[in-house]
Amino acid sequence: xxxxxxxxxxxxxxxxxxxxxxxxxxxxxxxxxxxxxxxxxxxxxxxxxxxxxxxxxxxxxxxxxxxxxxxxxxxxxxxxxxxxxxxxxxxxxxxxxxxxxxxxxxxxxxxxxxxxxxxxxxxxxxxxxxxxxxxxxxxxxxxxxxxxxxxxxxxxxxxxxxxxxxxxxxxxxxxxxxxxxxxxxxxxxxxxxxxxxxxxxxxxxxxxxxxxxxxxxxxxxxxxxxxxxxxxxxxxxxxxxxxxxxxxxxxxxxxxxxxxxxxxxxxxxxxxxxxxxxxxxxxxxxxxxxxxxxxxxxxxxxxxxxxxxxxxxxxxxxxxxxxxxxxxxxxxxxxxxxxxxxxxxxxxxxxxxxxxxxxxxxxxxxxxxxxxxxxxxxxxxxxxxxxxxxxxxxxxxxxxxxxxxxxxxxxxxxxxxxxxxxxxxxxxxxxxxxxxxxxxxxxxxxxxxxxxxxxxxxxxxxxxxxxxxxxxxxxxxxxxxxxxxxxxxxxxxxxxxxxxxxxxxxxxxxxxxxxxxxxxxxxxxxxxxxxxxxxxxxxxxxxxxxxxxxxxxxxxxxxxxxxxxxxxxxxxxxxxxxxxxxxxxxxxxxxxxxxxxxx
Numbered sequence: 001x002x003x004x005x006x007x008x009x010x011x012x013x014x015x016x017x018x019x020x021x022x023x024x025x026x027x028x029x030x031x032x033x034x035x036x037x038x039x040x041x042x043x044x045x046x047x048x049x050x051x052x053x054x055x056x057x058x059x060x061x062x063x064x065x066x067x068x069x070x071x072x073x074x075x076x077x078x079x080x081x082x083x084x085x086x087x088x089x090x091x092x093x094x095x096x097x098x099x100x101x102x103x104x105x106x107x108x109x110x111x112x113x114x115x116x117x118x119x120x121x122x123x124x125x126x127x128x129x130x131x132x133x134x135x136x137x138x139x140x141x142x143x144x145x146x147x148x149x150x151x152x153x154x155x156x157x158x159x160x161x162x163x164x165x166x167x168x169x170x171x172x173x174x175x176x177x178x179x180x181x182x183x184x185x186x187x188x189x190x191x192x193x194x195x196x197x198x199x200x201x202x203x204x205x206x207x208x209x210x211x212x213x214x215x216x217x218x219x220x221x222x223x224x225x226x227x228x229x230x231x232x233x234x235x236x237x238x239x240x241x242x243x244x245x246x247x248x249x250x251x252x253x254x255x256x257x258x259x260x261x262x263x264x265x266x267x268x269x270x271x272x273x274x275x276x277x278x279x280x281x282x283x284x285x286x287x288x289x290x291x292x293x294x295x296x297x298x299x300x301x302x303x304x305x306x307x308x309x310x311x312x313x314x315x316x317x318x319x320x321x322x323x324x325x326x327x328x329x330x331x332x333x334x335x336x337x338x339x340x341x342x343x344x345x346x347x348x349x350x351x352x353x354x355x356x357x358x359x360x361x362x363x364x365x366x367x368x369x370x371x372x373x374x375x376x377x378x379x380x381x382x383x384x385x386x387x388x389x390x391x392x393x394x395x396x397x398x399x400x401x402x403x404x405x406x407x408x409x410x411x412x413x414x415x416x417x418x419x420x421x422x423x424x425x426x427x428x429x430x431x432x433x434x435x436x437x438x439x440x441x442x443x444x445x446x447x448x449x450x451x452x453x454x455x456x457x458x459x460x461x462x463x464x465x466x467x468x469x470x471x472x473x474x475x476x477x478x479x480x481x482x483x484x485x486x487x488x489x490x491x492x493x494x495x496x497x498x499x500x501x502x503x504x505x506x507x508x509x510x511x512x513x514x515x516x517x518x519x520x521x522x523x524x525x526x527x528x529x530x531x532x533x534x535x536x537x538x539x540x541x542x543x544x545x546x547x548x549x550x551x552x553x554x555x556x557x558x559x560x561x562x563x564x565x566x567x568x569x570x571x572x573x574x575x576x577x578x579x580x581x582x583x584x585x586x587x588x589x590x591x592x593x594x595x596x597x598x599x
Contacts, residue, residue: 010128010181017125017338020354021426025390027355032056035359035405038089044074044409065363065381065401065410068107074407075108081156087407088112095160098332106521106597108160109333110406118357119163120172122335126327127181133343134297138180140215143207143293144300145228146186150194152596163332164220168192185210187260195254196530200231202248202257205239207293208276209264214293217322218300222310223442223483225301227532229289229317230481236280244273287319298323303346304431306440309478311346329431331413334358334402340423350420350428353389358405361386362398365416386410392419392427399435438568439476441483442532444523448567454518455487458511465507468492471546473578475569477537484534487515488569488578490541512536512588524594535588542581552577 020027036054039045045054048062074086075095084092090112098107131137148168151161159166167173168191176182184191190202207214219225232239242249246268248261279291290296299322303311314324323343329336329351337353344350353360363381392398400413414436417429434440436447451474459469470490477486489508516527516536526533546565552574553566569575 009124010131013125013128014132017129017340017352017354018424020356021352021424024353024355024425025388028359028389029056031356032059032359032403035403038405039087039407040089041085042088042407043086044071044407060383060386062383063409064383065386065412067412068109071408071411075110078110079108079154079156079158079160084110084112084407088405090114090405092158092406094166095154095158096163096166096332097160107332108154109408111163111166112406115404115406116167116170116172119167119330119335122328122330122338122354122357123167125338127179129327129338129340130325130342131181137215137297138183140295141183141185141210141213142216142218143185143210143214143296144216145200145203145219145224146184146191147196147199147224148192148194150596163330185214187264189256189260193254193257198252198254198257200228201235201239201252202261204228204232205242205248205261206264208239209243209269209272211272211276211293212295215295215297216300217289217293217296217298218325220302221443222301222303222307222314222324223532225299226310226313226317226481229285232280233285236276240273240276240280243269243276286316287321289318290321296322298325298343300325300327302326304349305433306437306445306476308346309476309483313478313481329353329429331415333408333411333413334404336360336400337426337429340428348430350430352423352426352428355389355426359403360389361401361403361410362389362392362417363387363401363412365397365399381412383410389427390425394419394421397432398429439474439485441476441478441485442526442530444520444526444533446485446519446523450520451567454515457518458514461507461511461514462491466493470543471565473546473549473565473567473569475575475578480534482532482534484537486537486539488539488541488545488582490543490545492543508538508540508584508586509589512538512586513590513592516588516592519592521594521597524592528591528594529596537585537587539578539582539585541578542583545578545581548577548581549574 033056036056036059040054045063048064049058051058078084078086078092079095084090087110092110093113094111095108096111098109146164146168148165149162151159151165154160174188185207186203187206190199190206193199193202219228238249242265246265248258248265252258276292279288282288299314299318301307301324303324303326311324324346325342326339326346326349327342328338335357337351337357339349340352341350363385364387386401387398395418397416397418400415400417402411402413403409414434416432416435418432419427420430421428434445436449437445438448438451439446455472462469468491470492472490473488475486477484512535516524523533549565569578
């Protein structure tokens with residue numbers, strides 16, 4: 001496609017954002033009516049609304065707010081071969097695997113063919129927004145590191161895969177027109193390689209070969225981009241040797257990778273190899289990204305929520321010279337909106353919800369800057385409590401609820417948001433947190449309940465040694481890659497015994513392993529298969545440490561009557577206190593058991 005047509009598409013995309021946000025309320029009502037018309041004969045909706053035609057009023061009055069656990073029996077029946085009409089009027093074409101879990105198992109949600117159209121629509125808005133801030137990005141390439149995961153099938157044969165794998169394997173990605181503003185260094189074959197190590201090798205190698213053409217760096221998540229830097233740090237000599245010799249390392253066995261890389265490695269290039277050796281041999285890798293890719297203008301990745309912990313590391317590797325750009329807000333269940341100010345500070349990122357992506361409602365969680373942490377999924381939310389998209393209030397906190405064409409109705413996503421502004425009639429939200437999540441390193445999300453259950457199992461190993469776990473807290477340590485969970489345990493010896501210390505300390509490593517075995521499927525996959533999370537660490541602290549921790553928080557204004565030990569530490573002062581009282585540290589001695597399931 002020529003440049004003028006692409007520029008025209010960019011202008012039209014920006015006009016479309018204005019059109020949608022100027023009449024956000026009208027588009028929301030239109031979307032809900034379309035969903036209800038398409039899905040009026042589904043078993044799920046008929047359970048709550050008996051009328052042949054479902055009005056917006058009847059929907060809001062009769063259809064309850066729901067959770068994954070409530071909708072899962074319908075999803076399971078479809079996965080086992082029953083008709084899509086249980087949930088939606090259109091054929092379900094695949095099941096999408098979420099990073100969340102239910103009962104330790106990966107969540108799956110239905111998707112229809114039209115969902116890919118909506119996701120593609122949102123993707124196509126990103127570059128027109130970016131181009132307003134950075135010109136001439138069509139004069140170079142993007143080193144965006146994208147990966148697929150091996151997909152499974154449901155019992156009836158539907159593909160079960162992640163939302164990104166779905167998109168990269170679709171015609172929307174594989175058959176896309178050439179676009180100078182979306183020209184990637186990675187050949188498609190390397191992105192579509194399910195072997196992450198081989199894909200990573202080939203994608204980074206491609207970016208090194210084209211280093212002087214690269215204008216943008218990135219990955220979907222900040223953690224994935226840092227994992228790529230870590231891979232480069234460990235393997236740069238092998239990658240440079242490929243360039244020097246003009247041939248791909250024999251460890252790369254994927255035939256499609258070898259075929260596409262043979263074009264890039266058409267001849268030996270000792271000059272480029274020597275340039276890279278000089279850069280990568282530096283003692284400090286601070287600012288290394290700008291040395292390897294000197295024309296790079298920014299890093300694109302999700303840096304909100306749990307990914308915010310990686311901002312210092314990204315700044316270190318870029319030498320603070322590359323802005324961190326977070327472009328869109330999306331989940332497996334639905335894509336929501338875009339960041340209209342992509343070059344703002346990461347802490348100020350706000351997403352404008354686009355009213356044509358689904359029907360959005362909100363559960364109020366607080367106002368006047370105060371978040372009420374009322375996240376009980378078991379508690380039924382009254383229908384009248386929900387607020388429409390255009391009726392949310394500035395400064396207030398909400399939990400997002402969605403209704404989709406694919407058969408999710410008034411479904412609690414689990415995201416907590418704060419309204420920080422409006423673009424025309426559409427609200428702009430800052431992502432605050434995931435409901436109930438206390439620990440996250442990569443795509444895994446561990447709740448306080450998950451953590452408590454795992455520790456309850458592990459502490460049983462102490463009992464035969466007359467030792468008692470007095471108190472605990474945790475911390476996601478991302479100071480090295482991959483990051484890992486750190487648990488701080490205060491242990492009391494119940495009976496004096498000369499050798500007792502040795503006895504109970506010898507089992508702490510096993511406690512590490514039991515905790516990991518008890519954590520959910522996604523955590524164990526990240527640990528054992530993806531290698532994106534490191535071995536869990538237990539730090540045994542001196543007696544009285546948690547009393548001092550309470551004193552610290554009370555001195556900072558906490559109420560002694562309402563004080564509860566935080567199950568995840570975010571305060572630097574609190575973390576410093578805990579680390580100053582560590583007696584010994586222990587790491588999980590082996591990977592937790594994991595085997596691929598439906599996702």
